[in-house]
Amino acid sequence: MTQTAVPFLFMRGGTSRGPYMNRADLPKDLDTLSKVLVAAVGSGHPLNIDGIGGGAAVTTKVAMLSPSDDEWADVDYFFAQVSVEDQLVDYKPTCGNILSGVGPAALEMGLVKPAGDTTRVRIRAVNTNARVEAIVETPNGAVEYAGDAKIDGVPGGAAPVLLNFMDVVGSATGALLPTGNLRDEIDGIEVTCMDVAMPLTIARADAFGLTGYETAEELDANRPFMERMEAIRLEAGKRMGMGDVSKSVMPKFGLLSRPRSGGTVSARYFMPWNCHPSMAVTGAQCLASCVLREGTVADGLADLPTGTPALVQIEHPSGIIDVTVDYEGSGADFTLKSAGLLRTARLLARGELMIPQAAWSK
Known part of the structure; x- marks a missing residue:
């Protein structure tokens, strides 16, 4: 066999797009994982012609989901930003637009069970250890994608996905003002x-x-x-x-x-x-x-x-x-508690993503 099949959901999350996969189906070590994701996206060509990327940074993003061992969270969300042309993968940031699709994807994958007309999915963003609650419409026990909610940058309407972000201050550096200065x-x-x-x-x-x-x-x-x-x-x-x-x-x-x-x-x-x-x-x-x-x-x-x-x-x-x-508060007493946004998401395709066998070798 010259290629390895990896199950995936292809989703639009907010104004971004990419594959959503189960972390258990992918290599554990990051070096091999990076090779697999570069091959999946087709990084190395401006059109990502040999992968499913779209030739732009907003379409070369990957979400990897798994059950969470965190007492608060239902699901872990591990994000990868794959470069369009440089065959680089960055695991330091997270992505809030792709996160918009994590709740629906977790439900589609069976990692979370629907709970009434709306389902609250508690997400731990592994890259930054942030906690986010996604409220997803699930009438009749299935994710609803159709609706009237609109976000600029996406044509038409869709069902709303409400995101509530907690613990957002100092996500990567540990401080609101990492240099210690306002300017x-x-x-x-x-x-x-x-x-x-x-x-x-x-x-x-x-x-x-x-x-x-x-x-x-x-x-x-x-x-x-x-x-x-x-x-x-x-x-x-x-x-x-x-x-x-x-x-x-x-x-x-x-x-x-x-x-x-x-x-x-x-x-x-x-x-x-x-x-x-x-x-x-x-x-x-x-x-x-x-x-x-x-x-x-x-x-x-x-x-x-x-x-x-x-x-x-x-x-x-x-x-x-x-x-x-x-x-x-204000001035030096300014304290940020949480931030919330309305986003939308849509499942575009599901199936198997074919990865060249050479990408799995260390």
Whole structure:
């Protein structure tokens, strides 16, 4: 046999897409696992022509599920970001959009049993040890995918998946402000380094001479900006205690500008070597927290909501994403309790993913 068959679900989760597999069906050691995932996605070609990736960072993501041994959680979610062309796999981050499909996938795989018209799936994100509760519609004991909920970046409507994120502060670095500062200056650019669900280096678009309303394609094509941004990100990674991040997708990078479509703030999010076509779920939580915390680079840009939980509406290249942030206090007493978002997901296909036998060899 020249290929190994691996059962999988092919799902859209939020504005991302990829295979969802049972962790037990895959190699245990990460080196071999990386070879298998590179082969599955087809990393190494801009179109991922020899795999099921879609030639973009939002379509070269993998979710691996297993029963959880955590007392709180029902299922463990192990995420892998596979590069489009470089045959690299990063296990450091998690992905909130792909997480949108974890609840439905766990039900489809039989890892969780339906419990009435809606089922609460408690998820441990293994990469960051975060806890997330997904509320999935399950009328008649089956996952419902049809509905009227809409998220920008996805055409049409679908059944809602509600995500409540707990323990989001210091997900990767252990601190809300990993450098200890509300603002740092790197290469003449003021940035806020913040870690909420995903560590980010955040700057104002106008600091780079940008409007902040550029399309993702325009930003990707602006090589002088992209090169300068990457240099700042690398230095920020060191200051955040993350070491050499040249081959890691963390920290991500965010640009903020004033809203122009009725939202709270406008943002562009980088993955980090390309601009996201919409907005990452984890990144949205960090950007929303940056907006709400006084003294950051977001000061003066946002139309701040009043009261708590606060609804922060972030404008992005494909529309708006809503983040509900439960927090208390202000200034040095600012304490983030949880963040919630509405997402959707859809099962696109199921079957066996064929992996070349050579990928399994150590």
